[in-house]
Amino acid sequence: MSITIETPRSPRSRKSAKLEKYGWLYMRASGALLLVLIFGHLIANLFVGEGIRAIDFGFVGGKWATPFWRIWDGIMLWLALIHGTNGMRTLVNDYAERPWVRKSLVVTLWAVCGVLILLGTLVITTFDPCPANSLPELLPSFCTNK
Amino acid sequence: MPSKPAGTLYRGKVGMWSWVLHRITGVAIFFFLLVHVLDTALVRVSPEAYNSVIATYKTPIIGLGELGLVASILFHALNGVRVILIDFWPKGAKFQNVMFWVVIAVAVILFAGFAPRHLMHVFGGAK
Ligand code: HEM
Numbered sequence: 001m002s003i004t005i006e007t008p009r010s011p012r013s014r015k016s017a018k019l020e021k022y023g024w025l026y027m028r029a030s031g032a033l034l035l036v037l038i039f040g041h042l043i044a045n046l047f048v049g050e051g052i053r054a055i056d057f058g059f060v061g062g063k064w065a066t067p068f069w070r071i072w073d074g075i076m077l078w079l080a081l082i083h084g085t086n087g088m089r090t091l092v093n094d095y096a097e098r099p100w101v102r103k104s105l106v107v108t109l110w111a112v113c114g115v116l117i118l119l120g121t122l123v124i125t126t127f128d129p130c131p132a133n134s135l136p137e138l139l140p141s142f143c144t145n146k
Numbered sequence: 147m148p149s150k151p152a153g154t155l156y157r158g159k160v161g162m163w164s165w166v167l168h169r170i171t172g173v174a175i176f177f178f179l180l181v182h183v184l185d186t187a188l189v190r191v192s193p194e195a196y197n198s199v200i201a202t203y204k205t206p207i208i209g210l211g212e213l214g215l216v217a218s219i220l221f222h223a224l225n226g227v228r229v230i231l232i233d234f235w236p237k238g239a240k241f242q243n244v245m246f247w248v249v250i251a252v253a254v255i256l257f258a259g260f261a262p263r264h265l266m267h268v269f270g271g272a273k
Contacts, residue, residue: 028233031226038219047260051267052212055200057193060186077183084176091173116183123187131192138193 023086030083037076044069061129061140070124077120085113160246168225171218178215209268213261220253 044063046052063069088109096102130143188196202208228245232238238245 028230031223032230035223035227038223042216042219046212046216046264051264052204052209053267055203057189057196060189060196080179081183084172084179087172088176091169112180116180119187120183123190127189134193138197 027083027086030079034076034079034083037072037079040072041076057138058140060127061143064124064127065129065140065142070127074121074124077124078117081113081117081120085109160243164225164228164246164249167221168229171222174218175215175222204268206268209264212268213264216260216264217253217257220256221249224249224253 045055064073089106092102092105092109096105129140131139136144185196185199188199203212225246228242228249231245232242
């Protein structure tokens with residue numbers, strides 16, 4: 001006696017099954033890295049010194065004066081947005097029942113993700129800690145006492 | 147003869163509630179991240195624009211919201227490690243219940259270290 005299990009007993013295609021597997025692995029690999037990156041980010045910005053009270057343009061200028069935090073923040077930006085977006089895609093797949101709703105939500109998620117990664121990357125790479133015509137007291141101290 | 151399911155790894159127990167919490171905190175962090183990339187992008191507009199928006203992060207109500215955000219991140223991150231261990235460590239599934247309570251304990255300890263300091267920064271007082 002044999003039982004035939006109806007579709008979907010197998011993935012729609014080998015390619016999409018592979019992609020799902022990489023997505024699953026990505027959630028775990030990026031999660032482990034994000035733990036370090038985000039805890040470091042929170043300690044540096046919210047815990048040490050005066051915490052949230054110290055954050056202003058000068059604070060960001062000071063952090064982004066050297067490549068260290070720029071690279072840190074850049075990696076965190078990419079990993080977190082892709083992790084969060086792929087996680088939200090899982091929720092959409094779970095809760096959106098109509099195919100066209102599901103499809104549009106997933107496309108919207110990745111579009112938003114792409115725009116924010118592009119914006120954030122441009123901000124980090126083109127940041128100017130001493131913009132011309134700004135009040136000196138708003139800038140990091142190294143802008144004035146060269 | 148059992149009259150109802152005895153429960154599984156996931157149904158109605160720690161396995162299920164940890165998943166519910168992981169999902170809710172993941173969504174909350176995601177929406178914060180969208181806003182946070184936009185507010186940080188204001189450093190490219192002008193120091194004034196950035197400072198005025200960041201000033202709202204220092205107000206009491208948003209300051210309390212930040213406590214919720216940090217609590218969410220602590221749970222999601224530590225429970226993420228638990229999920230990874232369940233998947234990759236051969237004994238992970240066996241210890242998933244203990245690991246959940248370890249996650250909660252570590253999260254509570256870290257939160258207790260953070261919250262008073264943050265409240266002092268938001269509500270004045272200590273430097
Ligand atoms: C801090 C370090 C983090 C770790 C260790 C971590 C870990 C994980 C893991 C392992 C999963 C997969 C769960 C599963 O497949 O069952 C996951 C799911 C998810 N994560 Fe994270 N994550 C972290 C940060 C973040 C951040 C910053 C965001 C938001 C931008 C986020 C949003 C999500 C979402 C929405 C899901 C999907 C939840 C679900 O499917 O129920 N996570 N996380």
